Amino acid sequence: MGGGSAVPRYSQIVGELRRRIEAGELAPGDRVPSTREITRQWGVAMATATKVLTELRREGVVHAVPGVGTVVTAVPTNPAAATPASTPAHSPAHAPASPVGRAARPARSAAPTRPGAPSDATAGGQTGLTLARIVRAAVLVADAEGLAAVSMRRVAAELGVATMSLYRHVTDKDDLLVRMMDAAIAERPLPTEPPPGWRKALEVAARQLWGLFRIHPWLAPALSLTRPQLITSALAYSEWVLEALHARGLDDQTAFTAHLTLLNYIRGLAQNLETEREAEAQSGLDSEEWMDTQESAFQSTLDGGRYPGLARLAKSGYDLDLDGLFEFGLQRLLDGLAVLLGEGDTSGG
Numbered sequence: 001m002g003g004g005s006a007v008p009r010y011s012q013i014v015g016e017l018r019r020r021i022e023a024g025e026l027a028p029g030d031r032v033p034s035t036r037e038i039t040r041q042w043g044v045a046m047a048t049a050t051k052v053l054t055e056l057r058r059e060g061v062v063h064a065v066p067g068v069g070t071v072v073t074a075v076p077t078n079p080a081a082a083t084p085a086s087t088p089a090h091s092p093a094h095a096p097a098s099p100v101g102r103a104a105r106p107a108r109s110a111a112p113t114r115p116g117a118p119s120d121a122t123a124g125g126q127t128g129l130t131l132a133r134i135v136r137a138a139v140l141v142a143d144a145e146g147l148a149a150v151s152m153r154r155v156a157a158e159l160g161v162a163t164m165s166l167y168r169h170v171t172d173k174d175d176l177l178v179r180m181m182d183a184a185i186a187e188r189p190l191p192t193e194p195p196p197g198w199r200k201a202l203e204v205a206a207r208q209l210w211g212l213f214r215i216h217p218w219l220a221p222a223l224s225l226t227r228p229q230l231i232t233s234a235l236a237y238s239e240w241v242l243e244a245l246h247a248r249g250l251d252d253q254t255a256f257t258a259h260l261t262l263l264n265y266i267r268g269l270a271q272n273l274e275t276e277r278e279a280e281a282q283s284g285l286d287s288e289e290w291m292d293t294q295e296s297a298f299q300s301t302l303d304g305g306r307y308p309g310l311a312r313l314a315k316s317g318y319d320l321d322l323d324g325l326f327e328f329g330l331q332r333l334l335d336g337l338a339v340l341l342g343e344g345d346t347s348g349g
Contacts, residue, residue, distance in 0.1 A: 010051045013042055017052070021061055021072055028074045032062055034319050035288055050292055064286035129161055131169040135179045139216070142180065146278060147218040152176070177222060178229045184216045186233035190240055198341070199334055201244035205237055206266055206330050213270035217277055220270035225260065237263075248341055258337060265333060269326055287320070 007015075017033070020026045033041060038049035053070055056062045062070050137158045141150050152173060156163040170176045188208055194201040213220045223229070238259060245255035280286055285293070302311040 009042075009044055010048045010055065013038065013044070013048075013052045014055050017056060018059075018061060026072050028072050030072050031321075032056070032070050032072060034070065035292055037317070037319065040317065050289065053288070064280070064288070070286070070288065129159065129165060129169070131179070133159060134166055134169055134176070135183045138176055138180050139184060142218045143216055146274060146281075147177075147222060150176075150180075178231060181219060181222055181229065182231045182233050184219055185212060185231060185237075187215075188212055189233075190236055194240060194244060198244045198248045199338070202241060202262065202334060202337075203330070205240050206262060209237060209263070209266050210270065210326050213266065213273065217270075217273035220267045221274050223267055225264055225267070245337075250341070254340075258340075262330075262333060265329060266326070269322065269329065272322060 017026070026032060032053070035049040035053060038044065038052055042049075053062065057064070057070070061073060063073050064070050134155060138150050138155045141154060141158060150173070152166050153163050155176070156166055166176075170179065188211060190205060190208060195204060241259040241262065242252065242255050245258055246252065250258065276287060279290070283290060299314065301307075302314055305311070
């Protein structure tokens with residue numbers, strides 16, 4: 001009678017993962033085991049694994065990153081401070097990490113500071129209104145809530161000014177959007193000098209652009225391939241790729257086609273960041289939690305034996321990582337360009 005009640009299995013796993021995080025074995029930005037990995041490592045049911053991640057999110061120890069999974073949030077020095085009241089499950093308490101490798105925390109999850117800080121605004125409110133402040137406010141809204149939340153009225157409200165006052169600085173919302181994209185891309189200028197070799201140069205540009213899309217999930221859907229906007233800061237990327245390939249002997253037409261192929265690969269993959277954010281907001285489920293709701297239906301389809309390859313994959317598990325997918329696709333695209341340039345041709349022809 002006096003032995004006490006047993007600790008629930010999910011609580012034991014939560015404690016183990018919390019210990020790893022506090023010990024630094026799992027650092028801020030590192031992925032924690034997914035629900036499928038938890039079921040495999042600890043031999044528990046999917047419902048228990050889901051409860052583990054839900055509890056860690058409730059404590060503010062981890063958070064979901066679209067396309068990556070659940071990652072470690074910066075943990076307070078005193079773990080007891082990480083209560084639901086003081087640190088929400090989607091705590092913004094850490095800065096973006098490297099876009100490739102460790103999970104990059106999109107800036108949209110950072111608590112958006114009120115535009116118009118003393119450094120660039122005057123106490124007169126509208127008196128300190130500038131184009132830079134308007135664009136910065138619009139970018140913060142888009143980062144936090146998506147492009148659909150950006151309107152002239154909303155930006156004016158963020159700045160505490162009349163809506164019509166914005167039109168002294170921008171023509172309309174389309175004009176504002178172009179300026180937003182220009183400002184976002186300008187945040188990460190390319191190096192002054194490219195690295196030696198066309199492949200290294202293209203890797204630098206591609207990873208830089210992917211990092212921008214990671215920070216600003218709305219940016220990829222806003223860019224148009226068929227109706228390209230005049231974005232001054234983006235021209236440097238085009239010029240960088242064109243010159244790298246031209247120096248290797250490609251004519252301008254082929255080099256530009258290669259540039260568009262690379263750009264649209266990165267842009268196409270990055271569009272999943274914004275759609276996942278929207279889906280999570282509408283459903284209240286992150287991608288892993290949503291997949292868990294589909295598992296039984298998916299498994300019943302595979303049980304018929306018609307799709308043996310997918311059945312094997314479902315049994316072993318596959319954790320989608322957009323950063324890893326980006327890097328894999330980037331290298332395969334560059335491998336193809338190498339063949340076009342007469343390098344690495346293993347066809348034997």
